[in-house]
Amino acid sequence: MKERSIPKETIDRLPLYLRCLEKIIDEGDVNISSGNFSEKLNLNSAQVRKDLSYFGDFGTRGVGYKTETLAKQIRSILHLDKKWDMALAGAGNIGSALLTYNGFDEGDFEVKVAFDKDPDLVGKEINGVKIEAADSMEKVIRDENIKLGIITVPADAAQEVADQMVEAGVEGVLNFAPTLLNLPKEIQLAQVDITKELEQLVYYL
Amino acid sequence: MKERSIPKETIDRLPLYLRCLEKIIDEGDVNISSGNFSEKLNLNSAQVRKDLSYFGDFGTRGVGYKTETLAKQIRSILHLDKKWDMALAGAGNIGSALLTYNGFDEGDFEVKVAFDKDPDLVGKEINGVKIEAADSMEKVIRDENIKLGIITVPADAAQEVADQMVEAGVEGVLNFAPTLLNLPKEIQLAQVDITKELEQLVYYL
DNA sequence: CAGTGTGAAGATGTTCACAGCG
DNA sequence: CGCTGTGAACATCTTCACACTG
Incomplete structure (x- = not known):
């Protein structure tokens, strides 16, 4: 195994x-x-x-x-001998910060496309990345053959978004929402949980 | 022990x-x-x-x-029966995303003050948090008796900022910069390292 | 009798200590 | 002689299994 x-x-x-x-x-x-x-x-x-x-x-x-x-x-x-395209769901605070973040520009990872359900955001661009409508996500991810998804939507929407991503062929998910995602076990999941980090941190103080 | x-x-x-x-x-x-x-x-x-x-x-x-x-x-x-004030250094992408992030507003944690060395940012407010000059950081942290610091400056400045925070009396640091900070062992450190998460993630794909 | 609390067994990870090679 | 590579000892964490109790 x-x-x-x-x-x-x-x-x-x-x-x-x-x-x-x-x-x-x-x-x-x-x-x-x-x-x-x-x-x-x-x-x-x-x-x-x-x-x-x-x-x-x-x-x-x-x-x-x-x-x-x-x-x-x-x-x-680490499989860093190819470039990894990513799709980002949720162009709010953290989402747009990640889009602007140039640490990814080193070449290994690149956000190819972002999604949001807010009509005011759809159509805009952040740092050269187009924001598309949430309901086009599955199609775009599939068409562009994207294998990595980033979830920066509110916690209550995270599971649904994750399911859609998996449905569209994503194989790894980086989740910023403070929820435990339930995904098929063949899908890799990484979690960034800022509040959890803080809560642990202050335990030791 | x-x-x-x-x-x-x-x-x-x-x-x-x-x-x-x-x-x-x-x-x-x-x-x-x-x-x-x-x-x-x-x-x-x-x-x-x-x-x-x-x-x-x-x-x-x-x-x-x-x-x-x-x-x-x-x-x-977890010591969450009191509110924790925080100081944030670096009001760039991630920094300002954290300032806008309302997950903290639940009450346990609150960014009290932010710092940046960019004169264009100093004096502004983000989500009600004032951005002050970087060189006033030690004094403000000490005066306000802040015990938690968040580091969202570029990697090459992170150690210096961390040292200043510790000097000013901070006891716990949440570091977003992709560097290993060297701190006195009585200072608690939590690290959020997005690139590291992604690199690990794709290993398993 | 369902579900806690916990020794003991098992699994996983780290450190030691040293043989062996360049 | 210095530093790697690695079995064996140690340390830590998880799971099992069951006595016990409300």
Whole structure:
């Protein structure tokens, strides 16, 4: 059943390794050791080695990892060797902030089209992304063959929107609405829950 | 050292229990069982019971948990029985989206003041929150006795802003910048990392 | 007798410690 | 000699299973 029993946590850390590597590469370093990584990311160096070794023997004993090569490997593992088109539902506060957010412009992810049910928003453009009518969503997603959906609608609409996205062929959903979505298990779900983060945070204060 | 060795994961789930409870209360139910919770939240019922039992014996055998009472208990455990004022640094895309976001208006959290170093933004108001000059941040946070900071500045400025916040007396930081912040260990940190979420998500596709 | 609370077993993740290679 | 890769020990979290009680 499992791909190869790679801990979820390892996958969690890969993006951090990648980000760290990209910085290091910018600084011109050719090699990086697990100890080096572990300092920058506040984790155990054995963890770094184990994480990386799940995917192959990338390192050279006595030396470390070649930064360029490792970055390429991690990008490939994470499926970042292609550009991902996304559809965004809900062009309200957070939705339009994401449309304006240029962190995506680095190339891996791009919001191709946005949807809203507010007629005043439909037809407008934000940061070059057209806002279309909510009821055209399924068709557009299908026609454009979009596989990633972002949900930034109010909580009470989130499940319905998610269902429509899945129906239209979306395989992964990033949900900002504070609701637990019920999706077919083959659909991947990531949740960003700001209130939850705050509530956890203050527990520890 | 540990408070009482309550799993982080348990704390992670408390906000979900709470949200679920509030829905149930709205629907008029007086009791809820662990099995009931487990269906709604997709987790094991023993987990629910164990999580709740870390904090006391809240349930009644044969019946379940009293919704109102349990909600109150959880709010108290999470320290949500007071209002938390927050300071927000960086009134750009995400920052202003958070200012406009009315999920906070439920009462537990409120952005009291925002800061930006762009002179064009300073002096403006977004959703009733004044934007002040970045260099007044330390003083204002200290004067207003604010204990929670939100960082929505670009990644390369995040560490500096975080340091200033800590210097000014902030005890918890919610960071939206895609950087690993280095903070004194007594300062609580929560991270919202949208790109990381997406990168993880597509790994599984 | 339905549903809690909880030891004990099981599963998952992390760290240690060291053999082995460049 | 330095650093990787990895079995084994350890730590943490989840699930099972059942005694117990309102």
